[in-house]
Amino acid sequence: MTVFQKFLLVSIAALLFLAACDAELDELPTPTPVDAALQRLDQEEAEDESVEESEAEEPADEPEAEAAGSDDLEAVFAASGCVACHAVVEDAPPGVGPNVHGVVGRAEEAIASADYTGEAETVEEYLRESILNPRIFIEPDYDPLMPTTYGDTLTDEQIDQLVTYMQGFE
Numbered sequence: 224m225t226v227f228q229k230f231l232l233v234s235i236a237a238l239l240f241l242a243a244c245d246a247e248l249d250e251l252p253t254p255t256p257v258d259a260a261l262q263r264l265d266q267e268e269a270e271d272e273s274v275e276e277s278e279a280e281e282p283a284d285e286p287e288a289e290a291a292g293s294d295d296l297e298a299v300f301a302a303s304g305c306v307a308c309h310a311v312v313e314d315a316p317p318g319v320g321p322n323v324h325g326v327v328g329r330a331e332e333a334i335a336s337a338d339y340t341g342e343a344e345t346v347e348e349y350l351r352e353s354i355l356n357p358r359i360f361i362e363p364d365y366d367p368l369m370p371t372t373y374g375d376t377l378t379d380e381q382i383d384q385l386v387t388y389m390q391g392f393e
């Protein structure tokens with residue numbers, strides 16, 4: 224065998240060896256940064272889903288928690304959609320409806336006024352009536368735009384909580 228033939232044989236062997244290594248590398252792909260990012264996204268999504276699931280199971284305990292403090296009552300007011308039309312921050316301009324600040328005073332004034340067309344005799348009754356039957360008395364300077372469906376869409380407990388919440392706004 225000439226030196227050249229030996230060299231050729233060694234080269235062929237080396238090439239075959241490298242090809243085999245390559246094939247093994249193909250079987251164990253190292254993740255590219257893109258793969259890694261996709262994997263992370265998958266994991267995050269899976270975590271999100273599990274959070275959503277655990278939230279979905281919670282509502283049964285919520286009402287009790289909401290009865291606990293004024294922060295929770297404010298959350299009921301927000302979750303019921305009232306904030307779309309009623310500001311809760313003092314001195315904020317009224318929205319479609321009056322700012323909740325001062326509602327107790329307005330209620331007392333309304334009940335005492337000759338123009339009052341509702342049936343309430345106390346502030347609490349007035350607030351309840353305003354939610355359940357908003358058209359019975361239209362607050363001066365406002366339009367009759369308050370939804371009339373809250374008696375159907377809110378639970379008795381939520382209505383109690385909303386009334387309690389608004390009674391705090393002297």
Ligand code: HEC
Nearest residue numbers: 303305308319320321326329353357360361362365368369
């Ligand atoms: C689409 C707008 C809108 C939404 C949503 C809305 N209101 Fe009203 N609300 C009004 C308007 C307008 C008035 C004033 C006219 C009237 O007396 O009906 C009013 C009046 C009131 C009053 C009596 C007036 C006063 O001096 O404040 C109370 C109490 C009240 N809303 C509570 C609520 C509560 C609680 C919710 C949520 C469950 C709610 N509103 C949701 C528009 C809205």
